[in-house]
Amino acid sequence: MSRFSERVWMQDKPLAYQLFVKLSVYSALVGAAAILYMAVCVFSARQLTGEQWAEIVCLFMMVLTVNLFISRSITARITEPFEKLAKNMGRIRNKNWKEKIYQVNRKDEVGRIINTLSAIQTNVNEINEDEELFYQSVSHGLKTPIMVIQNCCTAYQDGIYGDEAIDIIMHESVVLEAGIKKLLYVSSFDHMLGKKNEFVAVDIAKLCEQCVKRFEASTNGAAIELDVPQGIMINGNAEALETLFCNIIENAIL
Known part of the structure; x- marks a missing residue:
């Protein structure tokens, strides 16, 4: 042998x-x-x-x-x-996170591993419930503006609405865009969490300037003042930071 x-x-x-x-x-x-x-x-x-x-x-x-x-x-x-x-x-x-995980009455290493899985199961169930609630809320928020836009188009074709239909459609398109951005933000954030170790040196001033340029055409005449000292460098995920600053600017101008 x-x-x-x-x-x-x-x-x-x-x-x-x-x-x-x-x-x-x-x-x-x-x-x-x-x-x-x-x-x-x-x-x-x-x-x-x-x-x-x-x-x-x-x-x-x-x-x-x-x-x-x-x-x-x-x-x-x-x-x-x-x-x-x-x-x-x-x-x-x-x-299969719904069914209760087997547990053992042991205090050794194996027992701690099995009981830790039970704690992980509880946390994952809570996260899944929160995600389901979020997606249900966003899905409802997307269906409503789509339905309103469709009804406005039908009413405009039938002569019930005049030019005011354009204002309604524009308003609902903004709501629809916000809902889509929420979904994209969540999916991109989950994706970026998987890249949390990909940290690079980021120039905060240049990153903020790039974010401001993206919203210059949608400020409705408002001016965005940027007051960020030059030369501030941090180690971080550039994509995550850009998403963060863009959301701050978007919330400020809406």
Whole structure:
């Protein structure tokens, strides 16, 4: 048997099976060695009869049977949390956060891992509920201006509305644009969270100037005054900072 095959021996079997077999074999070897030592060294001064050898064999079988039960108990104790951990990881893989995660009454490392997954499940459920509520709110906010615009167009075609329909459509288009920007902001922010380690040196003054230029055509005649000292450099995510400053400017001019 090669060194590699010794390392991976029975690794394709369940962990419970591996532990049970190895514990049973090791305990049987230890018991056999102890009995053999007694037979050879302790009783070597006298000749053992066949009946005495039979008693030694019976003793060995009793020790082996007890070792099997002990190995089974130890194996169950060790592998139970791992089986629950595997089931929990399977639920996470399938995005099944609603069903309660298995927990164990253990204070060791495995128990802490499993109970930590339960805490993560609670946090993820709260985040999912908040996201669902947000998307439902935004979806309703998008449907309303679309419906109003469609109704205004129909009323304008039928002659019910005159030029005032243009004002209504413009107002609803602004509302629609704001809702779309909210969705884009959330999706882009989630994307940027995945890039939180991509920090670079950012010139705040230049970044603010770029943001102001983007809104110069939509200020309705209002002037945007920028008072940012030159030379301020920070380490951060340029995309996230640009989104932040653009939202501040947009809220100020609307």
